[in-house]
Amino acid sequence: MMNVSNIIERIRELISDDTLVxxxxxxxxxxxxxxxxxxxxxxxxxxxxxFKLLExxxxxxxxxxxxPQLQVELLGDIDxxxxxxxxxxxxHDAAADVLGxxxxxxxxxxxxxxPHKFSAEVxxxxxxxxxxxxxxxxxxxxxxxxxxxxxxxxxxIRIKAEKDNMELYYVYVVDKQNHLLGVVSLRKLxxxxxxxxxxxxxxxxxxxxxxxxxxxxxxxxxxxYQYNALPVVDLYNRLKGMITWDDVxxxxxxxxxxxxYQSSGISTELADEDEILSxxxxxxxxxxxxxxxxxxxxxxxAVHVAHHxxxxxxxxxxxxxxxxxxxxxxxxxGTQSITLMVRGFSTGQxxxxxxxxxxxxxMFVGLCIGILFxxxxxxxxxxxxxxxxxxxxxxxxxxxxMTMATVIGTFTPFALKTLKVDPAVASGPVIATTIDVVxxxxxxTLVSTFLIKII
Amino acid sequence: MMNVSNIIERIRELISDDTLVxxxxxxxxxxxxxxxxxxxxxxxxxxxxxFKLLExxxxxxxxxxxxPQLQVELLGDIDxxxxxxxxxxxxHDAAADVLGxxxxxxxxxxxxxxPHKFSAEVxxxxxxxxxxxxxxxxxxxxxxxxxxxxxxxxxxIRIKAEKDNMELYYVYVVDKQNHLLGVVSLRKLxxxxxxxxxxxxxxxxxxxxxxxxxxxxxxxxxxxYQYNALPVVDLYNRLKGMITWDDVxxxxxxxxxxxxYQSSGISTELADEDEILSxxxxxxxxxxxxxxxxxxxxxxxAVHVAHHxxxxxxxxxxxxxxxxxxxxxxxxxGTQSITLMVRGFSTGQxxxxxxxxxxxxxMFVGLCIGILFxxxxxxxxxxxxxxxxxxxxxxxxxxxxMTMATVIGTFTPFALKTLKVDPAVASGPVIATTIDVVxxxxxxTLVSTFLIKII
Numbered sequence: 001m002m003n004v005s006n007i008i009e010r011i012r013e014l015i016s017d018d019t020l021v022x023x024x025x026x027x028x029x030x031x032x033x034x035x036x037x038x039x040x041x042x043x044x045x046x047x048x049x050x051f052k053l054l055e056x057x058x059x060x061x062x063x064x065x066x067x068p069q070l071q072v073e074l075l076g077d078i079d080x081x082x083x084x085x086x087x088x089x090x091x092h093d094a095a096a097d098v099l100g101x102x103x104x105x106x107x108x109x110x111x112x113x114x115p116h117k118f119s120a121e122v123x124x125x126x127x128x129x130x131x132x133x134x135x136x137x138x139x140x141x142x143x144x145x146x147x148x149x150x151x152x153x154x155x156x157i158r159i160k161a162e163k164d165n166m167e168l169y170y171v172y173v174v175d176k177q178n179h180l181l182g183v184v185s186l187r188k189l190x191x192x193x194x195x196x197x198x199x200x201x202x203x204x205x206x207x208x209x210x211x212x213x214x215x216x217x218x219x220x221x222x223x224x225y226q227y228n229a230l231p232v233v234d235l236y237n238r239l240k241g242m243i244t245w246d247d248v249x250x251x252x253x254x255x256x257x258x259x260x261y262q263s264s265g266i267s268t269e270l271a272d273e274d275e276i277l278s279x280x281x282x283x284x285x286x287x288x289x290x291x292x293x294x295x296x297x298x299x300x301x302a303v304h305v306a307h308h309x310x311x312x313x314x315x316x317x318x319x320x321x322x323x324x325x326x327x328x329x330x331x332x333x334g335t336q337s338i339t340l341m342v343r344g345f346s347t348g349q350x351x352x353x354x355x356x357x358x359x360x361x362x363m364f365v366g367l368c369i370g371i372l373f374x375x376x377x378x379x380x381x382x383x384x385x386x387x388x389x390x391x392x393x394x395x396x397x398x399x400x401x402m403t404m405a406t407v408i409g410t411f412t413p414f415a416l417k418t419l420k421v422d423p424a425v426a427s428g429p430v431i432a433t434t435i436d437v438v439x440x441x442x443x444x445t446l447v448s449t450f451l452i453k454i455i
Numbered sequence: 456m457m458n459v460s461n462i463i464e465r466i467r468e469l470i471s472d473d474t475l476v477x478x479x480x481x482x483x484x485x486x487x488x489x490x491x492x493x494x495x496x497x498x499x500x501x502x503x504x505x506f507k508l509l510e511x512x513x514x515x516x517x518x519x520x521x522x523p524q525l526q527v528e529l530l531g532d533i534d535x536x537x538x539x540x541x542x543x544x545x546x547h548d549a550a551a552d553v554l555g556x557x558x559x560x561x562x563x564x565x566x567x568x569x570p571h572k573f574s575a576e577v578x579x580x581x582x583x584x585x586x587x588x589x590x591x592x593x594x595x596x597x598x599x600x601x602x603x604x605x606x607x608x609x610x611x612i613r614i615k616a617e618k619d620n621m622e623l624y625y626v627y628v629v630d631k632q633n634h635l636l637g638v639v640s641l642r643k644l645x646x647x648x649x650x651x652x653x654x655x656x657x658x659x660x661x662x663x664x665x666x667x668x669x670x671x672x673x674x675x676x677x678x679x680y681q682y683n684a685l686p687v688v689d690l691y692n693r694l695k696g697m698i699t700w701d702d703v704x705x706x707x708x709x710x711x712x713x714x715x716y717q718s719s720g721i722s723t724e725l726a727d728e729d730e731i732l733s734x735x736x737x738x739x740x741x742x743x744x745x746x747x748x749x750x751x752x753x754x755x756x757a758v759h760v761a762h763h764x765x766x767x768x769x770x771x772x773x774x775x776x777x778x779x780x781x782x783x784x785x786x787x788x789g790t791q792s793i794t795l796m797v798r799g800f801s802t803g804q805x806x807x808x809x810x811x812x813x814x815x816x817x818m819f820v821g822l823c824i825g826i827l828f829x830x831x832x833x834x835x836x837x838x839x840x841x842x843x844x845x846x847x848x849x850x851x852x853x854x855x856x857m858t859m860a861t862v863i864g865t866f867t868p869f870a871l872k873t874l875k876v877d878p879a880v881a882s883g884p885v886i887a888t889t890i891d892v893v894x895x896x897x898x899x900t901l902v903s904t905f906l907i908k909i910i
Binding site: 031033037040041067154157158161162166167168186187190191205207223224225226228245246249252253256257259260261263264265266274276277278281284285288289291292293295296298299300302303306307310313314317318320321322323324325327328329331332333335336339340343344347348349350351353357358361364365368369372373376377380428429432433436440 | 486488492495496609612613616617621622623641642645646660662678679680681683700701704707708711712714715716718719720721729731732733736739740743744746747748750751753754755757758761762765768769772773775776777778779780782783784786787788790791794795798799802803804805806808812813816819820823824827828831832835883884887888891895
C-alpha cells in the first residue's frame with residue numbers, strides 16, 4: 001500500500017504554496033480508500049480544504065470509507081447544497097447511516113433538500129433499528145419476474161442497474177406483490193441459454209434475512225453460508241432490500257472489538273464503542289467502572305480470606321511476599337483457559353457438548369504446567385531462602401493454584417453458556433478475582449498446616 | 456438457522472432403523488453449510504456413514520465448509536477413487552488446501568490419480584507458501600483480451616465459466632503473455648453497449664496482490680478497499696490467480712483468534728492454532744508456557760520487592776492482606792488500557808501520531824477511577840479495621856496504582872509499536888506483572904513512610 005506520511009507532507013506543501021489546481025488534480029487521482037487513510041491523518045482545517053477540492057462522485061465515494069465522526073464533521077462544514085448533492089450520490093444504506101449519525105434537526109434539513117423519492121426511501125430505512133437487518137440493508141435491489149427470459153433480464157439489467165447505481169450480485173425473482181420467489185446468480189444468468197425462463201434457472205430454497213434480525217445473527221448467517229449478498233424480507237416474505245458482504249465486514253469488526261473489550265471488563269452496553277477510545281471521557285469511565293467495581297468486591301473477599309489467617313501472617317511474615325507470585329500466575333493461566341473457551345464459542349470450535357473434554361484437557365494442561373512451575377518455585381525459594389519447607393509449600397500451592405485456575409477458567413464459560421449468559425461478558429476480571437480468593441485460601445491453609453506446625 | 460441437535464437425533468434414528476434411502480434423501484437436501492454444522496456434531500463412524508451417502512457434487516461442496524481435520528479424516532476413510540473424484544470437483548485452491556493438509560505420500564497418491572491438467576495446476580499451487588497470496592489464490596480466472604467487444608466477452612463467459620466451474624466477480628484483461636492490463640466488473644459489462652471494446656470500459660488502475668504477499672497484508676488490502684475479489688500477479692505482472700472475499704473471511708477469523716490468544720500470552724508461533732484448543736496436548740502446553748515463564752520471572756521481582764520490605768511486614772503484618780486487592784485492580788484497569796490500544800492499532804483507530812492524546816486520556820481515566828476506588832477502599836478499610844491511617848495509605852496506594860497502571864498499559868503498546876514489535880504479543884501478562892512490581896513498591900514505600908512512623 002502507500003506511505004501516508006509522505007503524502008500528507010506533500011499535501012501540506014501544496015497547501016502552503018497555494019498550488020490548489022495541482023492539489024485538486026492529485027487528490028482526485030487517489031483511490032477513495034487511500035484518500036480515507038489520508039484524511040484521517042490530516043488536521044481538520046486541511047481536511048475541509050481538501051474535501052472541497054474533490055469532485056462530487058469522488059467525495060461521495062470517499063464518504064463511504066470514512067468513520068461516522070468524520071462523515072458528520074465534513075458534511076456539516078461544507079455548503080449545505082453541496083452536502084445534499086453528495087448524500088444523494090451515496091447508496092441508500094450509506095445515506096441513512098450518515099443522516100442517522102447527525103443531530104435530528106440537521107438530518108431533517110438534509111432530508112428536505114434531497115430528491116423526493118430518495119428522501120422517502122431513506123426515511124423508511126431510518127425507521128428500522130440500526131442494529132437490525134432493516135437498518136443495515138440497501139433497499140435498492142434488482143428484481144425480475146419469474147416468467148422473464150434470460151435475455152429479458154439482461155436487457156432489464158442494462159437499463160435499471162445503470163440508472164439506479166445498483167450493486168449487482170444476484171437478481172431476485174419476485175411476484176407482482178413483491179414476494180420473494182427465488183434468486184439467480186449473475187454467473188448462472190451469464191451461462192444459461194438466453195431464451196431460458198428465469199423460473200427454470202432460479203434457486204427457490206433461499207437463505208434470507210428478516211428485517212428484524214439482529215446484527216449478530218446477520219453476521220452469523222453470512223459467516224456460515226459465505227454468500228456475497230443476502231435478501232432481506234418482511235414478515236410476509238416481501239422483499240425489502242439486501243445486505244452485502246462489505247456491510248457485514250464492518251459488523252464483524254465491531255463484534256470482534258466488543259468481544260475483546262468485554263474480555264477485559266469494558267462494557268460496550270454503557271457507552272458507544274467509539275466513545276470508549278476517543279469520545280466523551282466520562283462515558284468511557286462509566287463503561288470501565290462496573291466490572292472494576294465487581295473486581296473490588298471480589299478482592300475484598302480475598303482480603304478477608306487473608307485476614308482470616310492473620311495469626312499465620314504474624315507468625316511467619318515471609319509467607320506474605322509470595323502472594324503476588326501465586327495470584328499472578330494463577331490469574332494468568334486461568335485467563336488463558338477462559339480466552340480459549342470464549343473464543344472457541346464464538347468461532348464455533350467449542351460447544352456445550354464438548355464441555356467435559358475441554359475441562360479435563362485444561363485440567364491436565366494446568367497440572368503439567370503447575371508441576372513444572374511448582375518445581376521451579378520450590379527450587380528458587382530453597383536456593384534463595386535456604387528453607388526447603390517454605391519452598392515445598394510455595395511450590396505445592398503453585399501447582400494446586402495453577403491446576404485450579406485452569407479448571408475454573410474452563411468451567412465458568414460453560415456454566416455461563418448453560419445459563420444462557422454470554423460467556424464473553426466480564427469473564428476475565430471475575431475469574432481472576434475468583435482465582436485470587438481460592439488460591440489464597442489454599443496457600444494459607446497449606447502454610448498453617450505444614451509450616452506453622454513445623455516451626 | 457436450524458436446530459442441529461434435533462437433526463442429529465433424527466439421523467441417529469434413521470441409521471439405527473437402517474432406512475438409508477430415506478437418510479440419503481434427507482442429507483442431500485440440506486444446504487452444505489448446514490451439513491457441515493451437522494457433521495461436526497456426529498460421531499466419526501456416523502460421519503463416515505453419512506458422507507458415503509452424499510452425491511459427489513454435494514460431498515465436494517460440503518468438504519469446502521469443513522475444517523482441515525474433518526476434510527482429511529473423511530477423505531482418508533472413503534474409497535480412494537471416490538475421494539479423487541470429490542477432490543477433482545473442488546475449486547483448485549480448496550483442493551490444494553486439502554492435499555496440503557495430508558501426509559506427503561497420501562497427497563502424492565491422490566495427485567497421481569487426478570486428471571493431468573488439474574493435478575499440474577494444484578501442484579503449482581502447492582509450491583507457494585500457504586501463508587502467502589500464492590498459497591491462498593485460486594488460479595482459475597476468467598481472462599479476456601483488450602480488443603474484444605462486450606459481446607465477445609459475454610460469449611466467452613458463456614463457454615468458459617460454465618465449463619471450468621469458475622467464480623465470477625470480475626473479468627481480467629490480459630495481453631498475449633498474460634500480463635494484467637485491466638479489470639472489468641460484471642456490472643460494467645452488463646450495462647455497457649455490446650459493441651464497445653473492453654479496453655474502453657476496463658479500469659487500468661488496478662488494486663492487485665503479489666504471489667509473495669503475506670496473508671496479513673492480503674486481509675489488510677481487502678479490509679481497506681472492500682473488493683469482492685483481487686487479482687494476484689507475479690514479479691513480472693503476469694496474472695497467476697485471484698483471491699475472493701470468502702477466502703479472506705477465514706483469514707480474518709484466524710488473525711482475530713491469534714490476536715486474542717496473544718493478548719493472554721498464548722503463543723501462536725509455537726503451535727498450530729487448532730492444536731492449542733484440541734490437538735496434541737504437549738504442543739498446547741508448549742504454546743502456553745513461554746509467557747507464563749516470563750510472568751514467573753516478573754513475579755519473582757515482585758517477590759523481591761516485597762522481601763525488601765520484610766521488616767515493614769514483620770512490624771505490621773496486616774498490610775500484607777491488601778496486596779491482592781492492589782495487584783488485582785491495578786492489573787485489571789491496566790489490562791483495559793492495553794486492550795484498547797492493541798485493538799485500536801488493529802482496527803486503525805489508534806496510530807503512533809495519537810500516542811500522547813491516548814496516554815493523557817488514559818491517565819485521566821485512571822486518575823478519576825483511582826480516586827473513586829481509593830476513596831471507597833479508604834472508607835471500607837476504616838469502617839472494617841477502625842484504622843483511618845491504614846485506610847488512607849491503602850486508598851492512596853490504590854489511586855496511584857490505578858493511575859500508573861493506565862499509563863503503563865497505554866505507553867507500552869506505543870513503545871513496542873515504535874520499536875516495530877507487534878504490540879499484541881504478550882502485552883497482557885507482561886504488563887500485569889510490571890504493574891504488580893511497581894504497585895507493590897509504591898504501596899510498601901507509602902506504608903513504611905507513613906504507617907511505620909506513626910506506629
